Structure formats: C-alpha cells, structure tokens
Amino acid sequence: MQILISEVKSWLLEAGERLKEALLDEKLQVDTKLSRTDLVTNLDKEIQDFLVGKIMTFDPKAKILGEENGQDKLEDFSGRVFVIDPIDGTMNFVLEGENFCIMVAIYEEGKGVLGFIYDVMKNEFLWGGPSIGVYVNEERVQQTKYLSLEEGLLGVNAKMYTHNIGNLQAIGDVSMGIRMCGCAGVEFIHLALGRRAGYISNLAPWDYAAGQILVETLGMTVTKFDGESLNLDEREFCVAAGPAAYTQILKLSLENKEGY
Amino acid sequence: MQILISEVKSWLLEAGERLKEALLDEKLQVDTKLSRTDLVTNLDKEIQDFLVGKIMTFDPKAKILGEENGQDKLEDFSGRVFVIDPIDGTMNFVLEGENFCIMVAIYEEGKGVLGFIYDVMKNEFLWGGPSIGVYVNEERVQQTKYLSLEEGLLGVNAKMYTHNIGNLQAIGDVSMGIRMCGCAGVEFIHLALGRRAGYISNLAPWDYAAGQILVETLGMTVTKFDGESLNLDEREFCVAAGPAAYTQILKLSLENKEGY
Known part of the structure; x- marks a missing residue:
C-alpha cells in the first residue's frame, strides 16, 4: 500500500508540473465534446495517456476507467481498478488557469481503497483511504465537527x-x-x-x-x-x-x- | 502619489498579517447584522479601526466611507475620500478561511484615483489607478484582450x-x-x-x-x-x-x- 501511495503521488505531482508548464508556455488546443461548454484540451488527453502509461507499467493487470480517450466505461470491477480524471475542471484550466484538479481513485474488488485529489495551482493535495486516514499534503485531516x-x-x-x-x-x-x-x-x-x-x-x-x-x-x-x-x-x-x-x-x- | 501608494499598501499588508494570525490562533467573535447570513466579526471592526487610524494619521483632513462602525454614509465627496472595506467576503473569512479581501479606494474631488484589492490568503494584490496603470503584486497588468x-x-x-x-x-x-x-x-x-x-x-x-x-x-x-x-x-x-x-x-x- 505504501509503495502504491508514493507511486500515485509522484505521478500526480509530475502531471501537475506538466500542466503548470503548459499554462505558462503553450497555446492550448481546446475542443468541445457534447456541447460548446464541454471542453477538452490536448492536455486532458496527454495527462490521461501519461497516467495510463504509469499505471500499466506499475500494475499491468489493473483496469482503468477514465474521462478521456474512450476509456469511459467499465463493466467489471474485479481486481484493482484505477479511476482517473486527468483534468477535473477543464473549463477552469482553460479560462482561469486555476481551480482544477488531477484525480485518481483506486478500487480493490469493487471497494474504494485510496483517493487522490491534487489542486495543482493551490498546491493542496488531499489523499488517503479507509485504512490510513486522510491527509492534506503531509498533514493528517482531523474531522472534529460536521457543519449542519x-x-x-x-x-x-x-x-x-x-x-x-x-x-x-x-x-x-x-x-x-x-x-x-x-x-x-x-x-x-x-x-x-x-x-x-x-x-x-x-x-x-x-x-x-x-x-x-x-x-x-x-x-x-x-x-x-x-x-x-x-x-x-x-x-x-x-x-x-x-x-x-x-x-x-x-x-x-x-x-x-x-x-x- | 508614490508615498500615498506605498503607505496604503503597507497598511493592507499589515492588516492581512493580522487576519492570517487571527485565523490561525483565535476564536472569532461572529455577529449578524441585517440577517442570519450577514456576518460581521471582531476582526472586521478591528481592521476598520486600524485603517481609519492610519488614514487619520497620514491625512487628518481626509473623509472616510466604510462598511463598519457607523461610517457607512458620506454626502460630501470634496477633497480626498478613502472608501474602505476591512474584510470583503466576511462569510468566506469565517467559513472558508480564504477568498476574502481587504479593499481601499481613494477619490480626489469625487474622481477615483487609486484602488487596492488584497486577496490575503492567495497573496494576490491588485492596485493602481488611471494615472499609473494597474499592477498585480509588482507586475504590470497588460490588458490585451477582452472576453466576449x-x-x-x-x-x-x-x-x-x-x-x-x-x-x-x-x-x-x-x-x-x-x-x-x-x-x-x-x-x-x-x-x-x-x-x-x-x-x-x-x-x-x-x-x-x-x-x-x-x-x-x-x-x-x-x-x-x-x-x-x-x-x-x-x-x-x-x-x-x-x-x-x-x-x-x-x-x-x-x-x-x-x-x-
């Protein structure tokens, strides 16, 4: 579990660096999907491919469900499944240059075991799961009070x-x-x-x-x-x-x- | 003008440090004004008093219009007027601990000459005016394209x-x-x-x-x-x-x- 956690964190940090670099230096290629406000960029596809490559190298038997590149359906959740969103908030990525995340969830035999949400520009990285608790960056999140x-x-x-x-x-x-x-x-x-x-x-x-x-x-x-x-x-x-x-x-x- | 600008910037930075400190260390005193969602805290009042004190020391003849402490009406905009909002987004200050600003506007004979908006937690400080242009932190804002x-x-x-x-x-x-x-x-x-x-x-x-x-x-x-x-x-x-x-x-x- 520890190796898996540090692997996934390193992938997301590397992907985040790529997105920051692209926002600084490159003209994004922006296309629409189902409507004029449903955006996808070359970076959504590139980051999905990057994550899929990392997953397949780390665990060739794992299954993948993800937003882009035709990987958006999965019937069989047996074994280990990675659910990935290369850029959550693509509209914000394009129009604000902030308030977007890279997300990965890991399931084992249909049960959610780990989640990772990386707000790239704010450098706020939430990760954890039922067996280890939840952390923001390296600090444990203590749930002391739920708001009504x-x-x-x-x-x-x-x-x-x-x-x-x-x-x-x-x-x-x-x-x-x-x-x-x-x-x-x-x-x-x-x-x-x-x-x-x-x-x-x-x-x-x-x-x-x-x-x-x-x-x-x-x-x-x-x-x-x-x-x-x-x-x-x-x-x-x-x-x-x-x-x-x-x-x-x-x-x-x-x-x-x-x-x- | 240069002295006025650096004075006001230093006040807002100092007020921002006070707000960060309060968010880390203190239990806020939160009251309501016109409705249950119209919040005011001890810090709104304290920062308004701090800014008023700085203004009165710097320019005793200036007039002030501000959200708190009964200074919320001004009939006469002759001379120099400071319009101040000690915490813009008090709800966010209380419930998010971010996405709030300290704001000051300066008018001379009814004309707006300088504006200052300091997003404290993001450290994004927008300031400037018609005679000097607009800056974010120390970088000039170049308006190259308006979005439709x-x-x-x-x-x-x-x-x-x-x-x-x-x-x-x-x-x-x-x-x-x-x-x-x-x-x-x-x-x-x-x-x-x-x-x-x-x-x-x-x-x-x-x-x-x-x-x-x-x-x-x-x-x-x-x-x-x-x-x-x-x-x-x-x-x-x-x-x-x-x-x-x-x-x-x-x-x-x-x-x-x-x-x-």
Missing part, C-alpha cells in the same frame, strides 16, 4: 441550481450560502477540510470517485438524492455531506421531487 | 441569479458558465486578470469602489443595468465587464426588465 446545513456553505452545480433539481434552491436557502466553483475536486477538498456543509452536483464516476473515498473515510456520506449508492457507471445527481447536513438535504429534496 | 460573453465565465451574485434579476439566467446561459465565490474583491481581480467575461452583483460602495477604479483603468466599464453611473451612495445592481461583454449584458438585461 444552517452552519455552512453549500457547493452546487449551476444547472441543477437553476432548474431547482432536487429542490436545490430551498436547500441552498437553509445553508449559509451557495458557491459554484466549477470543479468537483475543489469542492470535495473544501468538504473534507470543513469549508462546506455539503456539495450537490451532477457527476460522472471520475468526478466523484476519489472524493467519495476521501470524505467517506472522514465519516461523511456520498449518495444519490434518494439515498441509493452511486454505481460508478454513469453521470448521476450526487449529494455529499456530513451526517447532519446529509439528513437535512435528503429530507428537503423529498419535499419537491418533480425535478429529478 | 460567449468566451468567458461570468461571476454572479446568488440571490440575483436565483430571482433572475436583470435576466441574469439568460445572460449566464450565453456565457461559458457562471461562478459564485462570495467575494466582490476576488471577482474584480478575476475580471482584471482576464479570468472572467464579466461580473454582475448587488454591491455597496465599499464592495465596488476599488474594483471599479481598477477595471475602468483597464478599459472596462462598471455601471447599473441601465448604463447609469453608480453613485457611491447605496447598495446597487452592478454590471462590470469589458466592452463586448458589457454591451451584450445590457442588451440581454433589457429583454426582461421585470426583475429590477
């Missing part, structure tokens, strides 16, 4: 909020305020470090895999609005929060079910 | 967006995406540095004064939705953007006037 919805900020997805999916506007009204940053990894780091009461979004497996492993290790919960488990299969509405806020969010979402 | 609404992100105020004030949801749909960070200073820095096509919010004079001086120096515009000037008198709906995006926003807002 009334006490904390709520990270939300813009489209879900606009269309009031899951009664999200009412949920936001109970919180201290909503925030939209455009990057799931950044939101999961905020949640893990006590800067959020919760995070509600519409996420693909590579967007939530690492975050789920990390915040669940800290005693929080990540599910669909109806409390059902996420299935690592397709894009889903996700609720992530500590115990008190999680119960509040599910209760409030049931009061207006038309949206989902 | 279709090309860039849009910073928005949550309440305005939810209630579609000024047709804001449609404006957001034309942009590459909306962001809500809870701090006007952070948004003005983003706009000045090309990370936003625009910023639309509901702001008091101390929230927009420094930002308006800085982004107008860079050739952008800050007005009400109807194109009228802001009056430094009360909370107002504000549009801040470069030329192309500004025209698009005003046009789109006119298509649905019911909200304001």
